[in-house]
Amino acid sequence: MLKLTEYEREMLEGKYGRFKQVALQNVVKYAKVVDAEELVEVTKSTLYFGAHSYLETCKSDDYDKIFAKMYLCTDEDVKIGKFADNCYCQTCVAPCDQYDYEFNHLPKELFERNKRYLKRTLEAGCALAGSCTPYLNGWVPLYGEYVVTSESSNVTMSNSAFGARCNADGEEAITWISICGRAPKWGYYLPENRYADAVFHVDCKSETRFDWDIIGYTVGRLLPNHGVPVLDGNFHRPTLTMLKQCFTAMATTSACEMCHIVGVTPEARTIEEARGNKELRAEYTITQADYEESYRQICSAGSGPVDYVVLGCPHYSLEDVQQAALYIKGKKVAPGVEFSIWTDMSTREMAKESGYLDMIEEAGGRLMSSSCPLVMDPIAFAHVNALVTDAGKQAHYMHSSMDPARHVPIYYGSLEKCIDTACSGYWEEEN
């Protein structure tokens, strides 16, 4: 039986307006589906707003109507009100760059419609961040804080690296929660569900960000359904940028929402602490052979000409942009190749002041913000004949996003390999 506070009951009765009432009605239904006994106060949120293509099945030009139907899940004409006062809200990625549409072959109409939609949610209290890695620029949850996020890798990052409390939910539920400031107390909000039940001994390369991308992909493909992995072994200690790569790839091949790393994440000072008394469901050693197998699954076979090279999935940190800029400095992107690096607006601005933006542009590349090829309208890459990326997530999903009849190869390599390929215009198969 769900218990509500007086404030929650008043909201449910409509005292704070129909917008909040509908949102809380949905959260209460959600609580019943998951058998939750109470709601918790959520204080941080990232939201998947803008003119995303999946919204187009709702046949309306009126964003308030689209919002009511697609986010609030009601046929009623509920006008957009305000997000919860106690919950800081900012945007995740949008379907086009914040400043440009021509480079990505997108129609001006979409660019302007996206701005219009984002202006409306901004008025409702959702700040413009355009970031899938919000923890790089101030959206940093504290240990034990209840948060929601539209980005799957940020669910794992929030739970694992910061010790915050986060469930995946889905874009609509996150929207309801951000409007009423309440979420059902269940899933990873409960301490007993946070213990590991799958042990992974890491015994493969782990020195670079690329290595951690493959480790994450590998853990995800081996993890039992709904498993909570713990990684141990004699691995090279990961940094935050390595973890973001690892958790992003892991959330691609599985529904993983929390991953302990012994000696690195706060609830895993020891493997015993990470596991608690939970029954062990699986135990693996990730060998170099497993690493190579994941690589083979992600990367198309063979060599060949390329015309589209993209870095920044998830969004590059300033550290990542610096690494790319210093590597490409003095080189030239081959004619006919589109080379882009994706980040958020604030990182782009810092990269500009640091001179990295100029280095990338002088080489013939672009530093884009607030989106990425995965979430852009497919028209953005309909012309692409061969794609190169340094992210398992990007490669994995782009296989499904490309027209299968065209058999577009998708190559996968380190930052350096990707930049070398952009400059030669040709992918050489790794031996």
Place this chain on the structure above:
Amino acid sequence: MAEIIKGRGAYEGVMEGEALVLPESVQGWAGLDEKTGKIIEEANSKCGAYVGGKIIILPGAKGSNGWASHWNSAAEAGHKPLAWVIERLDSRCAAYIVELGIPTVVETETEACKVIRDGDLVRVDGDKGLVTILKRAGE
């Protein structure tokens, strides 16, 4: 005698229909095409299957947080499943159950993806938490 799988009723209502079993689950984002209602995840053994009007049997969700969004968008385009049977509930599925409001049984005592087969005629009773296999495919 009809086979019965017990679980917990997560959303009320009773519905009968043909089962589509997704043992590998399916991505929402880049897994389900909302405009056609078909599975487009290349590596999935059920790639090409149509989800509309089916009783969907799956172990849970996977992939992006946009999982529910794509199922919801597909439903808006007319490709709405009749009911759900979910072996183990996760928050991506829970959100979607609320969004569509169709009968749902979760936390099944046996692995529903192994017991139920594509094309079986199935009744999902979200009030009592029961899934009944009324007729096997091909019988």
